[in-house]
Amino acid sequence: MSLISYFSSETLIEFLRRSNYYAKQNRNEYSLKIYKAISDLYDWIDCPCNDDCNCKKYKCEKHLVRKKGVTFDDYYKHFLDCYVDSRSHDVVRKGRSSGRGSKSNQATNDIEDDWANISANTSKTHLLCSDWCDPLFESMARNFRPSGDTIYRAKWLSILCFDTFAAYDNGSVALLKRDFKKPPDFFNLMKRIREDIIIHLDKTGKSLQDFRKYDNPSEFFDAIPNDSLRPIGNIIDKLYLTL
Numbered sequence: 420m421s422l423i424s425y426f427s428s429e430t431l432i433e434f435l436r437r438s439n440y441y442a443k444q445n446r447n448e449y450s451l452k453i454y455k456a457i458s459d460l461y462d463w464i465d466c467p468c469n470d471d472c473n474c475k476k477y478k479c480e481k482h483l484v485r486k487k488g489v490t491f492d493d494y495y496k497h498f499l500d501c502y503v504d505s506r507s508h509d510v511v512r513k514g515r516s517s518g519r520g521s522k523s524n525q526a527t528n529d530i531e532d533d534w535a536n537i538s539a540n541t542s543k544t545h546l547l548c549s550d551w552c553d554p555l556f557e558s559m560a561r562n563f564r565p566s567g568d569t570i571y572r573a574k575w576l577s578i579l580c581f582d583t584f585a586a587y588d589n590g591s592v593a594l595l596k597r598d599f600k601k602p603p604d605f606f607n608l609m610k611r612i613r614e615d616i617i618i619h620l621d622k623t624g625k626s627l628q629d630f631r632k633y634d635n636p637s638e639f640f641d642a643i644p645n646d647s648l649r650p651i652g653n654i655i656d657k658l659y660l661t662l
Contacts, residue, residue, distance in 0.1 A: 420615075420618070421598040421599060421611075421612075421615045422598055422615070422658065422659070423612070423615045423616055423618075423619045423655075423658065424615045424616075424618035424619045424622065427623070428619075428623050428625055428629070428633065431619075431633050431658065432633045432635075434657075434658055435633055435634045435635070435654065435657055435658065436635070436638065438657040438658075438660055439634070439635070439636045439638060439639050439640075439657075440639060442636070442639070443639040443640065446505065447504060447505050448640070449501060450636040450639070450640055450643070451636075451640045451642060451643065452497070452500040452501045453501055453653055454636065454640070454642070454643045454647065455497070455500070456497035456500065456501055456578060456581075457483070457581065457650065459486075459489075459493065459497065460485060460486060460489055460493065460494065460497060460578075461483050461484060461485055461486060461581065462483075462484055462486055463481045463482070463483055463648060464481065464482050464484055464543070465480070465481065465482075466479045466480055466481060466482055467482060467543050468482075468544075468548060471549070472548050472549050472550075473547055473548060473549040473551075473617075474545065474547045474548045474549075474627060477547060477620050477625075477626050477627040477630075478626035478627060478628060479547065479626075479627045479628075480627070480628050481628075481631075481648055482543050482544070482545055482582065483545065483581055483582040483648075483650055484543050485540075485579075489538070490538075491530070491531050491534045491538070494530075494578060494579070495527065495531075497578060498523075498527070498574065498575065498578050499511065499512075501574075501578060502523075502571070502574040502578070502586065503523060511523060511524070522568065522570065522571055523571040523574075526569075526571040526572045526574075526575050527571070527575070529572075530575050530579075536555060537555070537579065540553060540555055540556075542556075542580075544583070545582035545583055545651060546582060546583045546609065546612075546613050546616070546651045546652070547613065547616065547617065547627060547651070551583060551613060552583060552606065552609070556576065556579070556580055556583070556584070557606055559572075559576060560576060560584065560604065560605040560606035560609065561604045561605070561606045561607075562604070563604065563605055564602075564603065564604055564605070565587065565592050565595060565596055565602060565604075565605055565608050566592060566596075567589045567592060569605070570586075570587060570588055570589065570592065572605070573585070573586050573587050573592075573605055574586040574587075576605070577652050577653075577656070580652070581650035581651075581652050581653060582650045582651050582652060583609070583651070583652060584605075584609055584652050585609065585612065585651075585652040585653070585655035585656045585659075586652070586653075586656045587656065587659065588660070590660070591656070591659035591660050594659050595608060595612075595659055596608075598659075599611040599612065599615075612655055616630070616651070628648075630651070630654070631648045631649050631650075631651070631654070632648070632649070633649075633654060634649040634653070634654050634657060636649075
């Protein structure tokens with residue numbers, strides 16, 4: 420049992436509420452940047468899965484799918500907005516070799532080099548689906564261990580698949596590794612998180628739609644509509660950032 424399955428829905432909501440409170444004090448306003456990234460890069464569609472899919476057990480209603488024609492440059496802009504301090508954007512774009520955000524360069528280059536395959540991917544699943552991870556992204560996620568050195572690889576996978584992968588930072592990756600017994604790679608970390616969410620939903624009787632609504636950044640960010648749905652990966656990210 421880990422954080423998500425251990426605590427009640429009410430407690431998780433309070434964790435997320437506190438996260439949004441402190442996000443409002445941050446000059447980068449990351450919660451708002453995440454919302455803008457979702458709006459620009461993704462569409463919410465009605466759940467396309469058949470009745471045999473695991474997500475149907477949890478009354479899944481919506482899936483987050485990438486918009487057609489979105490370019491690498493579109494993603495890179497939002498990657499910087501969501502995951503790199505605003506004061507470092509220019510130097511990171513120029514290939515900064517040290518300091519804040521510098522480790523994003525190799526991860527970004529790898530994504531750009533493989534953009535033809537990534538942009539052609541049309542997967543419409545999410546973390547609670549039976550076939551929750553497309554082979555392309557599974558291969559990428561199995562290729563690195565969760566650690567302080569792989570923060571930007573996880574963040575890239577997160578923004579490419581907001582409803583499947585969770586970002587982490589130096590503090591939260593240590594908590595994730597402790598909570599999920601030092602997974603051998605990022606794919607197995609997400610697999611264990613998936614299992615923990617399922618335990619939580621089974622124990623509480625909550626639906627996936629309920630889980631998405633645990634996070635309510637609109638309380639502190641007026642520009643975010645009150646009824647906006649939240650990606651699974653972003654909820655996980657914020658839960659572990661609060662501790």
